[in-house]
Amino acid sequence: MWAFLRTTLLLVMLVYSCAASSPLYSSSCQLQGQFHLNGMHKAGDVILGGLFQVHFFSLFPDLSFTSEPQQPICHGFDVLGFRQAQTMAFAIDEINRNSNLLPTVTLGYRLYDNCVQLGIGFRAALSLVSGKEEQIILQESCAGTPPVLGIVGDSSSTRAIAISTVLGLYRVPMVSYFATCSCLSDRGKFPSFFRTIPSDAFQVRAVIQILKSFGWTWAGLLISDDDYGLHAARSFQSDLAQSGGGCLAYLEVLPWSNDPDELRRIVDVMRKSTARVVIVFAHESHMIDLMEEVVRQNVTGLQWIASEAWTSAAVLQTPRLLLYLGGTLGIAIRRGEIPGLRDFLLQIHPDLHQNNSYGNNLVKQFWEYTFECRFAPPPAGWVEAGGALCTGQEDLENVETEYMDISNLRSEYNVYKAVYALAYALHDMLQCEPGRGPFSGHSCGSLQRLEPWQLVYYLEKVNFTTSFGDQVSFDENGDVLPIYDIMNWLWLPDGRAEVQSVGEVKRSPFKGEELTLDEDKIYWNFESKKPPRSVCSESCPPGTRMARKKGEPVCCFDCIPCSEGKISNETDSMECTSCPDDFWSSPQRDHCVPKESEFLSYHEPLGVCLAATSLLGTFICAVVLGIFTYNHSTPIVRANNSELSFQLILSLKLCFLCSLLFIGRPQLWTCQLRHAAFGISFVLCVSCILVKTMVVLAVFKASKPGDGAKLKWFGAVQQRGTVLVLTSIQAAICTVWIVSSSPAPHKNTQYHNDKIVYECVVGSTVGFAVLLGYIGLLAILSFLLAFLARNLPDNFNEAKLITFSMLIFCAVWVAFVPAYISSPGKYADAVEVFAILASGFGLLVSLFGPKCYIILLRPERNTKKAIMGRTIKS
Structure with a gap:
């Protein structure tokens, strides 16, 4: 607040008292007061201003409001700030010696110390743009060049904001070398602000x-x-x-x-x-x-x-x-390199006898600070200079000081670029051809009537490369x-x-x-000599997803494993992705793997056992067929229609072989063939048994007086025809089923999420039910007829074997239906194969086991007399 009051009071002192010396052509203005500022200056055709931090501290006197305020006192000499000011002086001197840059213009400068205070920096800026002449003459034509065309500075964002707010009203360009606040990139508030240091x-x-x-x-x-x-x-x-x-x-x-x-x-x-x-x-x-x-x-x-x-x-x-x-x-x-700067810094010397280009109090203060001497008794509060008197003959090169260390030029390099930016902008402005300029009426800026706002236009377009190799240009916000x-x-x-x-x-x-x-x-100040870990939560590895912790920053989270069927293959994944239909997540949940295939295979124990049993049944059928063929003339074979016995053995062999179609990966042809082969082969088998049963009953009835004529309906041709007709009906059922709604392979994922169960869908449940129902109908009919003939004489005792075999057959298939329905996937196929094999073996053992026993082990009973005499023996 006090700094603001002091600034306000001193701003009032800048008002000129103007008296009309000529009411038509001119007037004179008298400056009412001046700021006492530490600074350096050099004359030139065009003057550039500069604001630098040459002192650390400032002492403001108390305000009495009854007398003119005293000027603040700055102390605490800053060598690096002074070197920055000297760098600007060097850059201007270098430009003046450059025949290619501003060859017809000599640059001068006014450099002021801001003492790290907003009030002092503001005073210095106003002094630069308004001048410090005791009296100025205003001509009617307003001809003449303003005190400064542009300012290099300030070093603080706060001071740069305050100063450029005022300078922006008059479009006076200001190029800062150290103000980094990103707020200064607001072109609406700071239209003439530029900087050679990047923004925050x-x-x-x-x-x-x-x-x-x-x-x-x-x-x-x-x-x-x-x-x-x-x-x-x-x-x-x-x-x-x-x-x-x-x-x-x-x-x-x-x-x-x-x-x-x-x-x-x-x-x-x-x-x-x-x-x-x-x-x-x-x-x-x-x-x-x-x-x-x-x-x-x-x-x-x-x-x-x-x-x-x-x-x-x-x-x-x-x-x-x-x-x-x-x-x-x-x-x-x-960091940059400025060739020739060291030699320039060595040239500084306080000349007490003549007012040369330096002739400034800052140079004297630097000399006193560096050599711990004084030119005159110091003012109150001045503590830098020692007690010795300065001679002016001290050798600057032999003194160890930061001032001469130019190995790490950073802020100085920005000062250097700022001065050159203003110089190149001025050079481009003076190169303008009359009538082709960018201003109103295609006019150009002239050396006689230079305006700061004209320089702003060219600063926005400046583009050059320093001797160090860095490109300097400004964007639309004035940022380099x-x-x-x-x-x-x-x-x-x-x-x-x-x-x-x-x-x-x-x-x-x-x-x-x-x-x-x-x-x-990079040097790491840790025992591990490695970069530290600084995270709220460790990264979630692949296979997990991030779950935010409620009420905490987004970097604080838990790692949740992906659920089955989903994966994340990146670190810190926000969500898990589902695998395609035929794939499943790996155990680590970090990638998708093909789902396991499940079907009744030849490569698993169950499939091997069933296939072996099927082949065993086929082999046994072949053995029985061989035995019956070899002994085809014996009474035990010829009894009760040997042709039907051979057909029955062949049909049982087909039943055993059709079970192999249920093993292996389902294909379209196997799905269609397995049920058709199963249905037809079993109908052929049961048809033979049914006809044999009917023949047994017919023969028994024909043995009674008056019934012999009925045997003509049960001759060999009729028997074969009956079997063919009954089997053809099943073939027709299978044909209609396959044509209308064919069984087909299906990838079932309902049983297991991580497996694909390959199975044959029946296509039409009705067709499958009709197929099984027809087999069941024939089996029940055979069972009933055989049951009726169970008490016939012993020479016709095959009816008992048929009754027992049909009882086994029906029991197996009655148990099959609920077991098949409740068994998933490959086990349904295994149940069906088991039913086929069990019923096949039941028929084979029940019908042909006793006969093979007699043929092979009791040949004495394989005679017509023995067969016909069994009734008498009993």
Whole structure:
């Protein structure tokens, strides 16, 4: 508030008192007061202004409001700020000696000290744009050049905002070399502001790229309580959210007042947080206060990331603090080389006897500070100069001082580029051809009537390359093509610190933003000598998905395994994706694998057993057929129609063989053939048994007097015809079924999610039911007839065998139906095969077992007499 009042009072003093000396042509204006500013100046055709931080502190006298305020006193000489001012003087001197750049114009300068105070910096800026002449004559034509055409400065975002707000009203160009606040990119508020240092917006993106490159998704952010810190925080949070590069564990504002309680609280937050990375957008003074509390609480194990404001702060690079700050990664202004600057710096000398181009109090103060001497008794509050008197003969080259160290030119390089930007813009403006200019009426700017707003137009289009190889041009917001060096604080064995460059981040017109890091050069201040892990939650591996923790940042999450049938093949996947229909998730849930195929196979024990049993039944049928063929003339074979017996053996053989169609991967032809072969072969078998039963009954009835004529209906031709007709009916049923709704292979996924069960769907349930029903009808009819003939004489006792065989057959197939319906997949096929084999073996053993026993083991009973006499014996 007091600074604002002082500034307001002194602004009033700038008002000129004008008296008309000629009411028609001219008037004169008298300056009512002046600011007493530290500065340097040099005459020229065109004057450029400069604002630099040459003193650290300022002392403002108390205001009495009864007398004119005294001027503030600046103290605490800043050698680096003075070197920046000298760099601007060197750049102007170099341009004046360049025959290709502004060959007909001599540049001059007015450089003022801002003393790191907004009020003083503002006074200096107003003095530059309004002039400091005691009296000026205003001509009717308003001819003449303004005091300065453009200003290089300021070094602070806060001061640059205040100054450029006023300068923007009159379109006076201001090119800053150190103000980084992203708010200054607002062209509506700051139409004539430019800068040769990247904005905080790019600095923030550079920091985010560093975080991404090392996988740091959980970090703390500390900021200064000013425009620099607050705008950086807003930009950082916005860009971090958009990029998805991580989250903030905490955001704390460092106090200006060095409040110990507040600093203690902030450091306690840092100590308790799981974030191992701390990003600081603050000034060197903030870091000094903060580190005192960090040392007191002994908070180690943190990876610091420094903004450009304190990356190169030598005051922090002490053995005591390197225990905590060693390994710091920082964003630094681009380092450049300025040939000839060292020789120029050596030429500075305070000439007390003549007012040369320097003849300024800043040069004298530098001399006094460097050699610890004084030219005159110092004013009150002046503490830099020692007690010795300066002779002016001191040798600057033999003194060890930061002033002569030009190995790390960063802010000076930006000053150098700012001066050249103004010079190139002025050069382009003066190259304009009359009648082809960009201004109203196609006019051009002339040296006699230069206007600052005209220079703004050309600054927006300036494009040149420095001798160091960097391209300089401004975008639509007045920002330069950004480039930063990435610095690392190396802790040397002797306890010293070395800040080394380990990469760079830049934006080019064609490639966009690029980060280059030499990770092998980076020093990590940890026992592992590797980058730390700084995450709220560890990355979710493939096979899992991220699940947000309620009420916590997005970087804090749980890893949930994917459910069956879903996978995630990327780290930190937000969701699991379903596998295609024929695929299933692997045990790790990180990729899809083909589903297992399930069908009754020849390669599994069940399939092998059933196939072997089928072949065994076929073999036994072949053996029985051979026995009956060999003994075809014996009574036991010839009894009860041997032709039907041979047909029955062949049909049983077909029944055993058809079971093989149910084993193996279902194909269209096997699905169609298996049920047709099964139905026809079993109908053929049961038809033979039915006809044999009917023949037995017919023969028994024919043995009674008067019934012999009935045997003509049961001759061999009739028997074969009956079997053929009954079998043809089943063939017709199968044909209609296959044509109308054919059985077909089907991939069933209902039984098991991770398996594909290959099965044959019957197509038409009605057709399958009719097929089974017809077989059952014949089997029941055979059973009933055989049951009626069970008490016939012994020579016709085959009816008992038929009764027993049909009883087994019907029992097997009655049990088959519910077992088939309730069995899934391949087991349904196994049940059907088992039913086929069981019924086949039941018929084979029941009908042909006793006969083979007699033929092979009791041949004495295989005679007509024995067969016919069994009734008498019994």
